[in-house]
Amino acid sequence: xxxxxxxxxxxxxxxxxxxxxxxxxxxxxxxxxxxxxxxxxxxxxxxxxxxxxxxxxxxxxxxxxxxxxxxxxxxxxxxxxxxxxxxxxxxxxxxxxxxxxxxxxxxxxxxxxxxxxxxxxxxxxxxxxxxxxxxxxxxxxxxxxxxxxxxxxxxxxxxxx
Numbered sequence: 001x002x003x004x005x006x007x008x009x010x011x012x013x014x015x016x017x018x019x020x021x022x023x024x025x026x027x028x029x030x031x032x033x034x035x036x037x038x039x040x041x042x043x044x045x046x047x048x049x050x051x052x053x054x055x056x057x058x059x060x061x062x063x064x065x066x067x068x069x070x071x072x073x074x075x076x077x078x079x080x081x082x083x084x085x086x087x088x089x090x091x092x093x094x095x096x097x098x099x100x101x102x103x104x105x106x107x108x109x110x111x112x113x114x115x116x117x118x119x120x121x122x123x124x125x126x127x128x129x130x131x132x133x134x135x136x137x138x139x140x141x142x143x144x145x146x147x148x149x150x151x152x153x154x155x156x157x158x159x160x161x
Contacts (some may be wrong), residue, residue, distance in 0.1 A: 030129050037125050042118060047073070049122065051081045052090070052107065052115040059092055061104030061113075078105075090114055 035046045054070050055062065062070065068078040082105045085091035090111030096102040107115060130138075 030126070033129060034122065034125060037121070038118070039106050041121065046076065046116070048085070049118055051078060051085070051117075052111065052118065054117070055091065055107045056112060057117050059106070061106035061124060063096065063102050063104055065102075067105055085111060 031046070038044050038046055038049055050071055051067065052161055054067055064075060064078055064082065067082070068075045071078065082091055082093070083145060085107075089108060091107050093103040093105055096104055133141075
């Protein structure tokens with residue numbers, strides 16, 4: 001039995017490990033830069049940006065449990081952020097008809113405007129951080145990551161059953 005090898009005559013598993021480590025280092029570096037920019041330029045945090053982003057995608061609102069599932073964080077994390085956004089007039093909570101315990105979180109018009117400004121800056125930061133990538137590079141990496149994400153979502157489906 002022979003192992004698949006790369007052009008460097010090393011096992012393909014070693015090349016995959018190396019690319020994983022590079023992806024991780026790149027993602028961590030980009031995330032650190034985004035966190036720094038949000039904090040230094042806007043006095044906010046990445047988790048807060050993520051909550052606002054999720055709420056912007058669902059203008060009719062999200063139940064708090066759905067919001068935490070969407071972001072893959074605990075209900076407690078989301079609740080604190082939504083509470084603060086509500087205090088600042090950027091979000092509101094609306095009762096869910098027929099469910100006395102559930103509430104929907106929604107961005108207010110002021111919150112949506114604040115998010116759109118943050119999102120514009122976020123896009124600019126990412127654009128600068130990935131400067132130098134050609135369209136062909138972006139397409140190739142995106143396609144490769146789609147394969148990885150497809151494997152991951154297949155495994156999540158298997159675990160859910």
